[in-house]
Amino acid sequence: MDLLNALVALLNFVVIPATAYGAQLALGALGVTLIYGILRFSNFAHGDTMALGTGFVILVTWWLQSLGVSLGPLPTAFLALPFGIAATAAVVLLTDRGVYRFYRRQKAAPVILVIVSMGVMFVMNGVTRFVIGVEEIRFADGARFLINANEFKKSTGLAEGLAFKASQAQTIAAAVLVVALLFWFLNKTRTGKSMRAYSDNEDLALLSGINPERVVAVTWIIASGLAVIAGTLYGLDKSFKAFNYFQLLLPVFASAIVGGLGSPLGAIAGGFLIAFSEVGLTYAWKKVATYVLPEALAPDGLAQLLSTDYKFAVSFALLIVVLLFKPTGLFKGKSV
Amino acid sequence: MNTRNILLFAGMAALIVLEGSTTFGGIFGGSWNTALFILNFGLLSAIMALGVNMQWGYAGLFNVGVVGFIALGGLAPVLIATPPVTEVWTAGGVGRLVFALIVGLGVIALAIVLNHRLKGRVRLAALCVTLIGGFFLYRALFDPAVEVIEAFNPATNSNLGGLGLPVLLSWPVGALLAAGAAWLIGKTALGLRSDYLAIATLGIGEIIVAVLKNEDWLARGVKNVIGIPRPVPYEVDLQASPAFVDFAAGFGAEPVVASTVVVKLLYAGLFLAILLLLTAASELALKSPWGRMMRAIRDNEVAAGAMGKNVTGRHLQIFILGSAVCGLAGAMMVTMDSLHNPGTYSPLRFTFLIWVMVIVGGSGNNWGAILGGFLISFLWLKVEAWGPAALEYLTAGMDPASPLREHLKDSAAHMRLIALGLVLLLVLRFSPRGLIPEK
Amino acid sequence: MSFLAAENMTGGYGAADILHDCTLTVDKGEIAVIVGPNGAGKSTAMKAVFGMLNLRKGQVTLDGQDITALTPQDRVAKGMGFVPQVNNVFPSMSVEENLEMGAFIRRDDFRATMEQVYDLFPILKDKRRQPAGELSGGQRQQVAVGRALMTQPKLLMLDEPTAGVSPIVMDELFDRIIEVARTGISILMVEQNARQALEIADKGYVLVQGANRYTDTGEALLANAEVRRTFLGG
Amino acid sequence: MIVVEDLHKHFGGFRAVDGASLEIAKGSITGLIGPNGAGKSTLFNVIAGVYTPTSGRVIMDGEDITGLPPHELFHKGLLRTFQIAHEFSSMTVRENLMMVPAAQSGETLWNAWFGRKRIAEEERALAKKADEVLDFLTISHLADERAGNLSGGQKKLLELGRTMMVDAKIVFLDEVGAGVNRTLLNTIGDAIVRLNKERGYTFCVIEHDMDFIGRLCDPVIVMAEGKVLAEGSAAHIMENEAVIEAYLGRGLKNKVKAEAEAEEARHESHGAQPGLGDEAGQGGAA
Amino acid sequence: EDIKLGVILGFTGPLESITPSMGAGAELAMKEVSDSGKLLDGSTVTSVRGDSTCVDAAAATAAAERLVTTDKVNAIMGADCSGVTGAILANVAVPNGIVMISASATSPGLTSAEDNGLFFRTAPSDARQGEIIAKVLQDRSISSVAISYTNNDYGKGLADSIQAAVEAAGGSVSISAAHEDGKADYSAEVGALASAGGDALVVAGYVDQGGAGVIRAALDTGAFSTFMLPDGMYGNVLEEKFGSELDGSFGTVPGTDSAGGATFLEMATAAGFDGSSSYAGESYDAAALIMLAMQAAGSSKSADLAAKVMDVANAPGEKIYPGELAKGLELLAAGTDIDYVGASAVELIGPGEASGAYREYEFKDGKITTVGYR
Numbered sequence A: 001m002d003l004l005n006a007l008v009a010l011l012n013f014v015v016i017p018a019t020a021y022g023a024q025l026a027l028g029a030l031g032v033t034l035i036y037g038i039l040r041f042s043n044f045a046h047g048d049t050m051a052l053g054t055g056f057v058i059l060v061t062w063w064l065q066s067l068g069v070s071l072g073p074l075p076t077a078f079l080a081l082p083f084g085i086a087a088t089a090a091v092v093l094l095t096d097r098g099v100y101r102f103y104r105r106q107k108a109a110p111v112i113l114v115i116v117s118m119g120v121m122f123v124m125n126g127v128t129r130f131v132i133g134v135e136e137i138r139f140a141d142g143a144r145f146l147i148n149a150n151e152f153k154k155s156t157g158l159a160e161g162l163a164f165k166a167s168q169a170q171t172i173a174a175a176v177l178v179v180a181l182l183f184w185f186l187n188k189t190r191t192g193k194s195m196r197a198y199s200d201n202e203d204l205a206l207l208s209g210i211n212p213e214r215v216v217a218v219t220w221i222i223a224s225g226l227a228v229i230a231g232t233l234y235g236l237d238k239s240f241k242a243f244n245y246f247q248l249l250l251p252v253f254a255s256a257i258v259g260g261l262g263s264p265l266g267a268i269a270g271g272f273l274i275a276f277s278e279v280g281l282t283y284a285w286k287k288v289a290t291y292v293l294p295e296a297l298a299p300d301g302l303a304q305l306l307s308t309d310y311k312f313a314v315s316f317a318l319l320i321v322v323l324l325f326k327p328t329g330l331f332k333g334k335s336v
Numbered sequence B: 001m002n003t004r005n006i007l008l009f010a011g012m013a014a015l016i017v018l019e020g021s022t023t024f025g026g027i028f029g030g031s032w033n034t035a036l037f038i039l040n041f042g043l044l045s046a047i048m049a050l051g052v053n054m055q056w057g058y059a060g061l062f063n064v065g066v067v068g069f070i071a072l073g074g075l076a077p078v079l080i081a082t083p084p085v086t087e088v089w090t091a092g093g094v095g096r097l098v099f100a101l102i103v104g105l106g107v108i109a110l111a112i113v114l115n116h117r118l119k120g121r122v123r124l125a126a127l128c129v130t131l132i133g134g135f136f137l138y139r140a141l142f143d144p145a146v147e148v149i150e151a152f153n154p155a156t157n158s159n160l161g162g163l164g165l166p167v168l169l170s171w172p173v174g175a176l177l178a179a180g181a182a183w184l185i186g187k188t189a190l191g192l193r194s195d196y197l198a199i200a201t202l203g204i205g206e207i208i209v210a211v212l213k214n215e216d217w218l219a220r221g222v223k224n225v226i227g228i229p230r231p232v233p234y235e236v237d238l239q240a241s242p243a244f245v246d247f248a249a250g251f252g253a254e255p256v257v258a259s260t261v262v263v264k265l266l267y268a269g270l271f272l273a274i275l276l277l278l279t280a281a282s283e284l285a286l287k288s289p290w291g292r293m294m295r296a297i298r299d300n301e302v303a304a305g306a307m308g309k310n311v312t313g314r315h316l317q318i319f320i321l322g323s324a325v326c327g328l329a330g331a332m333m334v335t336m337d338s339l340h341n342p343g344t345y346s347p348l349r350f351t352f353l354i355w356v357m358v359i360v361g362g363s364g365n366n367w368g369a370i371l372g373g374f375l376i377s378f379l380w381l382k383v384e385a386w387g388p389a390a391l392e393y394l395t396a397g398m399d400p401a402s403p404l405r406e407h408l409k410d411s412a413a414h415m416r417l418i419a420l421g422l423v424l425l426l427v428l429r430f431s432p433r434g435l436i437p438e439k
Numbered sequence C: 001m002s003f004l005a006a007e008n009m010t011g012g013y014g015a016a017d018i019l020h021d022c023t024l025t026v027d028k029g030e031i032a033v034i035v036g037p038n039g040a041g042k043s044t045a046m047k048a049v050f051g052m053l054n055l056r057k058g059q060v061t062l063d064g065q066d067i068t069a070l071t072p073q074d075r076v077a078k079g080m081g082f083v084p085q086v087n088n089v090f091p092s093m094s095v096e097e098n099l100e101m102g103a104f105i106r107r108d109d110f111r112a113t114m115e116q117v118y119d120l121f122p123i124l125k126d127k128r129r130q131p132a133g134e135l136s137g138g139q140r141q142q143v144a145v146g147r148a149l150m151t152q153p154k155l156l157m158l159d160e161p162t163a164g165v166s167p168i169v170m171d172e173l174f175d176r177i178i179e180v181a182r183t184g185i186s187i188l189m190v191e192q193n194a195r196q197a198l199e200i201a202d203k204g205y206v207l208v209q210g211a212n213r214y215t216d217t218g219e220a221l222l223a224n225a226e227v228r229r230t231f232l233g234g
Numbered sequence D: 001m002i003v004v005e006d007l008h009k010h011f012g013g014f015r016a017v018d019g020a021s022l023e024i025a026k027g028s029i030t031g032l033i034g035p036n037g038a039g040k041s042t043l044f045n046v047i048a049g050v051y052t053p054t055s056g057r058v059i060m061d062g063e064d065i066t067g068l069p070p071h072e073l074f075h076k077g078l079l080r081t082f083q084i085a086h087e088f089s090s091m092t093v094r095e096n097l098m099m100v101p102a103a104q105s106g107e108t109l110w111n112a113w114f115g116r117k118r119i120a121e122e123e124r125a126l127a128k129k130a131d132e133v134l135d136f137l138t139i140s141h142l143a144d145e146r147a148g149n150l151s152g153g154q155k156k157l158l159e160l161g162r163t164m165m166v167d168a169k170i171v172f173l174d175e176v177g178a179g180v181n182r183t184l185l186n187t188i189g190d191a192i193v194r195l196n197k198e199r200g201y202t203f204c205v206i207e208h209d210m211d212f213i214g215r216l217c218d219p220v221i222v223m224a225e226g227k228v229l230a231e232g233s234a235a236h237i238m239e240n241e242a243v244i245e246a247y248l249g250r251g252l253k254n255k256v257k258a259e260a261e262a263e264e265a266r267h268e269s270h271g272a273q274p275g276l277g278d279e280a281g282q283g284g285a286a
Numbered sequence E: 001e002d003i004k005l006g007v008i009l010g011f012t013g014p015l016e017s018i019t020p021s022m023g024a025g026a027e028l029a030m031k032e033v034s035d036s037g038k039l040l041d042g043s044t045v046t047s048v049r050g051d052s053t054c055v056d057a058a059a060a061t062a063a064a065e066r067l068v069t070t071d072k073v074n075a076i077m078g079a080d081c082s083g084v085t086g087a088i089l090a091n092v093a094v095p096n097g098i099v100m101i102s103a104s105a106t107s108p109g110l111t112s113a114e115d116n117g118l119f120f121r122t123a124p125s126d127a128r129q130g131e132i133i134a135k136v137l138q139d140r141s142i143s144s145v146a147i148s149y150t151n152n153d154y155g156k157g158l159a160d161s162i163q164a165a166v167e168a169a170g171g172s173v174s175i176s177a178a179h180e181d182g183k184a185d186y187s188a189e190v191g192a193l194a195s196a197g198g199d200a201l202v203v204a205g206y207v208d209q210g211g212a213g214v215i216r217a218a219l220d221t222g223a224f225s226t227f228m229l230p231d232g233m234y235g236n237v238l239e240e241k242f243g244s245e246l247d248g249s250f251g252t253v254p255g256t257d258s259a260g261g262a263t264f265l266e267m268a269t270a271a272g273f274d275g276s277s278s279y280a281g282e283s284y285d286a287a288a289l290i291m292l293a294m295q296a297a298g299s300s301k302s303a304d305l306a307a308k309v310m311d312v313a314n315a316p317g318e319k320i321y322p323g324e325l326a327k328g329l330e331l332l333a334a335g336t337d338i339d340y341v342g343a344s345a346v347e348l349i350g351p352g353e354a355s356g357a358y359r360e361y362e363f364k365d366g367k368i369t370t371v372g373y374r
C-alpha cells in the first residue's frame, strides 16, 4: 500500500494534464460560445483565427526577442499579445465588413452563416500558412516548469514524479480570469447587456437605440482577443503548428456545446468535461492499482476501461449521454 | 424546373465538357479522363448531397455525422465482395466472434427489458449490474476471438475477410448498414435540437470512424484493404483484349486512353442511373402531401405535433432514409476507388464539404443539392491546379529572385484552400439562398 | 404643424404596395388611435413611421424636422419609442434587464422610471429576475409596454398594447396612457380593443387596405354607426 | 368530456398550475378566464400534451390521457390553437390548412411514389375545403401568400382555421380574439356557436374580451394563481367580487375624478378638446 | 525533348510540413539531370506537382489523373501516404501504364498490390524495420517496451511488426497504443503508456506530428526517459526540439555507411531546404531512379523504363552517389552498368522495394550520432 505514490501518479498523469487541457479547450470554447451567443452561428473559422492570431504573436515575439526584450520568467509572447490581438481584430473586423455583414443584412439563416464561416476558414487557413508557414514553431521562453518531475522525485524521495509546467499554470489562470471577466462583462455592463439584447431580438434592439454594428464589432473584437489568448497559450504549452489549430476545432466545439452554447460558464464546464473524460476514462489504472492494492491482487493487465484509441469516442459518447439528460447543455444554452 | 435552373445545369455540363475538350490556357485539363473522373466524383457527391438534403432540407435535422454513415456504407464492399479468409473460419475465429456479438446484443436486450420491467432503485442497480457485468463478459469472449482473427497474416489480412459475392450487391448492403446505425442513433439522439443534435451526430460519426480505424478484424483498420473487386472490367484487361483494341481503333483512339475512358463511362452510367432513380423518388415524395408534412414539421414542430403529425416518427424515418442514401454513396465510392481506407474519413471532407454542397446548391431543393454536389466537386478537384497557376500569374511581374516571390511560390499549394474558400464566398454572395433555392 | 406628421406614405414589403397615401398626424400630448380590420396595414403604417419600411412616397416629420431618411435607431435618439405587435421582448433576458434596455439611450438615472413601471404593472416586480421568455402572454405584453415607457420618449408608438392583457390591466394601462399624454408626450397606437381605445383618444384613424378611410375625433368615430358596425364589432 | 383532477405544473419552484380541478362538459362552450399569469395557457399546454404535469390527471371520455404526446391527442379528437401564433411560416396559407387532416394517404412514402392518382383526388378535396375555410375567415385573397408574411391578426385567424379543417371532438382556443378585429370576432363567435350546435364540438375558450365570453360561454371558469377561483354562468361570474377584484377591475371609473381635474389643464394648453367625461367609464369591463 | 515527371505529395493536409522538403529533394535530382544535359541526348526534366492531400483518395486520384492525362507526365514520384498511393496505383498508374516510385509509402500491404511491374519504392517495407528494431533493443538489453504508433497504415503496420519481432526475440511489449496525428493533446496516451511502463518507449510516428507531441508529454511528465525512434521520427529538428533531453535515446533510419547521405545533406543545404527531414533523401533517390532508368532504357516512356529500374538500382555496376547523376547517365549511355546508391543506399528487392539497410543512431549531448549500420 503506497497511497502517496498512487496519488502523485494520478495527479501527474490525470489531474494536472486534464486540468490544463480542459483550460485550453475552455479558452477556445469561450470564443465559439460568444460568437454563437451574440451573432448566433457556429463559427468554423475560429480555429484558424486562433492560428492566425498566434502567427502574429509569434512574429512580434521574434521581433521583441531580436531587440533583446524579455519578461524574465514569463514568456516574451505575453508582451506580444496586445499586438497580436490588435492585428487579429483588424483582420476579423475586415472580414466582417467584407463577408458577414452582407448576410446579416439579408437576415440569412444561421446555417448559411456557418457555411460562409467555412469559406472564411479556408481562406484564413491559407493566409496563415502564407504568413507563417506550415512548420512547427516553438516560441516559448522563460521558465518551463513550476515543478519538475525529476527534481520532485529527488526532493521527496517518492518513486513517482510530479510535473507542473508554467504554461499549464498560466493557461488555467487565464481561463479562470477570462471567464470571470466575460461573465461580468455580459451580465453587468451596459455594452454587455446590449450585446445580449441584440442576440435575443435584433429588431427590438434596434428599437431600443442599440447600434447593431457596434455590438457586432465589439463581439468580434472580444472574440479575437479570446482566440489569440487561447491560441498563444496553447502554442506556448505545446507548439505552434497551423494544422493542429484546425484540428482543435472539434473538441472546442464539443466543449462549447456540451456546456451550453452562449454560456461562458458552460464553456469552462464543457472544456473540463471533455478533457477529463478523454484523459480519465482511458487511463490505465495498472500503476495506481499496483501502489494501492496488496501485491497478490495487483493486476496483470493494464486495468484500462477502453484503449486510448477510443479517447475521442469516449469523450463524445459521454457528451451524448450528457446531452440526452440536458438537451441544451450543462448550462442551458441557446439554440437557434 | 425553370429556364434559369436548366441554364445552371447546362453551365455545369459545359464546364465538364470544357474540362474534357480544351485546356483554355490551363484553366481546364483538356483530358476526357479528368473530365470523367470529375463527373463520377460529382455523381457520388450529388448522391451524398441528396442524402444530407433529405435530412436538413426536408426535415431540418442538423446531422453532421455524415462521414460516419458514408464510412459504414464503405464497409460493405469489403465485407461483401473481398475473397473470404478461410483460415480464420477454420481456426474458429469467426464462430467465436459471432457468439461474442450475440452475447453482447443479448446483454443490451436484457438491459432494455429490465429497464421496462423494473422501477426505482432496483432498476438502477439491476441495470448497472447487467451492463457492467455484460461488458466484461462480452470483452472476455470478444477479445480472444479477435486475437485469433488478427493473428492471421497481419501484413495482408488480419481481418474477417469478405463473402466473395458480386460487389454490386454491396451497394444496397451499404445502405442497409447505414440505415441500421441511423435507426439506433435516431432512437436515442433525435430528441436533441439544432447544434446540440449536430454535436451529438458529429460525435457518433467520429465514433463510427474510430471503430473502423481501430478494429482490425473488421476491415483491417488503418492498414487499408486494397484491390476490392470491381463491377466493371479492368483497363489492363481491355488493353490486352484484341476485340477491344479493334473497337478503340474504330474511333481512332489509343487502347490505353480508350480503356480508361470506357471504364469511367461505365461507372458514370451506373452512378447516373442510381442518381436519377433517387432524384425521381425524392422529387415525387417532396411534391406530395408527405413532403408538405415534412416541411410543416421543419417549420414548427410544436404546431405540427398539435396538428396530429408524429414528429418523432417522421424525424426517425427521414433520418434513416437520408443516412441510407449516404451509406449507399459510401459503398459506391469505395467500389470506385477499389480501396477501403478509413484514414481518409475526415469530417472536413465527408461531412462539411457535403454540407457546403447542399447549402451552395440550395437546401430543401433536390436539384439544388445535386447542382451543388457537382459544382463543389468540380472546384474541390480543380482548385488543386488553379491555385498554384493563379499564384504564378500574380507573381509574374515580380523579380524572379525576390525572396517574397520564392516564399509565395513555396506556399503555392495552399492556394488550393484559399481558392476554394473564395469561390465558396463568391457563390454565396451572389445567391445567398443557394443557386437553386427552395421556392 | 403637428408634432408627428407622416404624410402620403406609400410602400410595402416587396413588389406590391401595402400602404396607399396613408397619412397620420399626432399633436403634442395627444392620443391618436388607429383601428381597422386585420391586414389593413396598421402595423405596416407604424413600421413606416418608425423607418422600418422602405417608403416609395411620402415623408415623415417629427417636431418640424424631416426624418424620412433616418434609421430606426436614429429615430430612437430623436425621442421616438415603439412597441411592436409581436416579438416585443428580449426573451432570454430578465424582466429587469428588458426594462434597462428600454433605457439604453438614457444617460441619467432611470431607477425612478423603473419604479413607476413596477407600480403600473406590479406583477413585473415579482418576476423581476425571470427571463421574459418564460412569462405568460399578457405579462410579456406588460414588459413590452414597460420597456417603451423606460425610454421616456417624446412620441410613444404602441402596436396593440392591450392584446392578451386582462381587463383590469387594460384599464390600468389606458389610465396610464392618459397620464403619460398629459405630460406632453404624444401617443400613437393601434388597437383592436377599439371602443375602449377610442374613448380615450383625441383622434382616431380608420385604416382600410392601407388607406385612410375615416379620420375624426375618437368620440365622433364612436358615434358613427357605420364605423361601429363594420370596424368596432357593433 | 374532459376532467382535470388536481393538476399541478411547476417550473422550478414556481407553481404555474397549482392544484386545478375542473370539468368541461360535453357539448358546452366553456370559458376560461383569469388574470395574466393565472396559469390558463399552462393548463392548456398540459392538457394538450405539450408539458407533462408535475402531478395530477387529465381524463377524456373516461380515458386517462395524461402525458400523451400531442399528435396522439389530435387523433383522439383534441385540437388546440396557440396564444402566440404557431403558423408554418414558409408554407402558403392554403398549405397550412391542407396539412392538417389526419390519415391523408399521401403522407406515406409508398403512396407518394405509387398512388399518385388517389392523392390527386384527395388533394382536390382538401384544397376545396381549405378555400371554404379561408373564405369564411375573410382571408381567401391570401391563400397563396407565405404564412410568415401575414399580419398579427391574420395569423390568429389561420390558427383558428386549422381547427376547422377536421372534425374535432373538443377544441381548445387560447385567446383567438387577441388582435382580431372585433367585427370579425363576432363572426368567429357565431361560427363557434354553429360548430357547437350543428356538429357537436365541445369548446374551451380562453379570452380576455368579456363581451365575447359573455355572449358565448356557459359555464365560465375563473383561474387565479394556478387554482380555480370561481365557476358559474357568465353573468354570475361578472358580479363575483373576488373576480372583479382580481381580474375584471372597475373600468376607468375610479379615474374620473382625476380626469375632471385634467380637463381644466387641457383647456389651457389645447383649447377645446373632447372630454373624456363619464363616457369613458363605460369602457373596460362593460 | 522536355520530359515531365509528376511529383504527387500531400502538400496540404497532415503531412504538409514534411512534403516541401520531399518535393524539393525530388526536384533537386531533376535539376541536376537537366543541368547536366546528359539524359537522352540533352533532354530536360521538369517537375509537375500534384497535391495528394495524404488522406483524400479522390482528390489524390484526380491530381494524378490530371498529371497523367493533361500534363502527360512520363512517370510519377509519389505518393506519400500508403492509402492514397494505393488508390493512385490502382486507378491511374496501372490503367495508364505509368511508373510510380514512392519515397515514403511503407505499408507492407503494398508489397502484394497488383502493379503490373510499375510500382517501386525507395522506402523499405515496415516488416523489415520491425526486425531491425527488435535486434537493436536486444543488443541494448532492453527487454520490455511500450509502443505508441501513429494511427495510420504506416504506424500500425510498423507497430505490429515491431511487436511481433520483439516478442519473437523473447522481449515483451507492455502496451501498443495508437495516437492520432495533429491532435491537441496527448496526455491520455502518455498516461496509459506510463501506467503500462517499460524500459523504453518506441514512438512509431512522425517527427513533426503527434510523435513529437507524445515525446514532449512523456518527457514533461517524467513518464519515460529513453525513446526508440523508428524512421518516421528521424530528423534534425529532433535536436532543435529536444536537445539533450533525448540523451540516451536511439533510433534507426534507412541508410548505409556510404557517403551518400552526407553528400545529400550538403546538397540540400546548398539548395535551401532541410535534407534531414523525413524521406527527403528517399525522394531524391526516387526521382533519380526514374531518370536513370530512362537513360538505361533509352526511352522516356514508362513502358520501357519500368523494366530498367531494378537494374540501375542494384549491383552489379559502378556505385553512383548523390551529385553524381551526370556520371551515372554517362556510364549508362556508354552501356556500362551502374548500381545507384544515392542518399538512402538504395537496394531494391522483391517486387521493387528498398531492401532496408538501416543506420542506428543515438543522442549524445543533444546531437544525433551514428552508432553503426545494420
Ligand SMILES: Nc1ncnc2c1ncn2[C@@H]1O[C@H](COP(=O)(O)OP(=O)(O)OP(=O)(O)O)[C@@H](O)[C@H]1O
Binding pocket: C127, C134, C135, C136, C137, C138, C139, C164, D011, D014, D015, D016, D034, D035, D036, D037, D038, D039, D040, D041, D042, D043, D083
Ligand atoms: N417555461 C416557464 N418557466 C417558468 N415560468 C413559466 C413558464 N411558462 C409559464 N411560466 C409562468 O407561469 C405562469 C402562468 O403562465 P400562463 O402562460 O399559463 O398564464 P396565462 O394564464 O395564460 O396568462 P395570460 O392571460 O397572460 O396568457 C406565469 O406567471 C409565467 O410566468
Ligand SMILES: Nc1ncnc2c1ncn2[C@@H]1O[C@H](COP(=O)(O)OP(=O)(O)OP(=O)(O)O)[C@@H](O)[C@H]1O
Binding pocket: C013, C014, C018, C036, C037, C038, C039, C040, C041, C042, C043, C044, C045, C085, D142, D145, D148, D149, D150, D151, D152, D153, D154, D179, D181
Ligand atoms: N413581412 C411581410 N411581407 C409581406 N407581406 C406582409 C408582411 N407583413 C405583412 N404583410 C402583409 O401586409 C398586409 C398588412 O399587414 P399589417 O401587419 O400591417 O396588418 P395590420 O393592419 O397590422 O393587421 P392586424 O390587425 O392583423 O395586425 C397584410 O395583408 C399582410 O399579409
Ligand SMILES: [Mg+2]
Binding pocket: C042, C043, C044, C085, C159, D151, D152, D153
Ligand atoms: Mg398589426
Ligand SMILES: [Mg+2]
Binding pocket: C136, C137, C138, D040, D041, D042, D083
Ligand atoms: Mg396565456
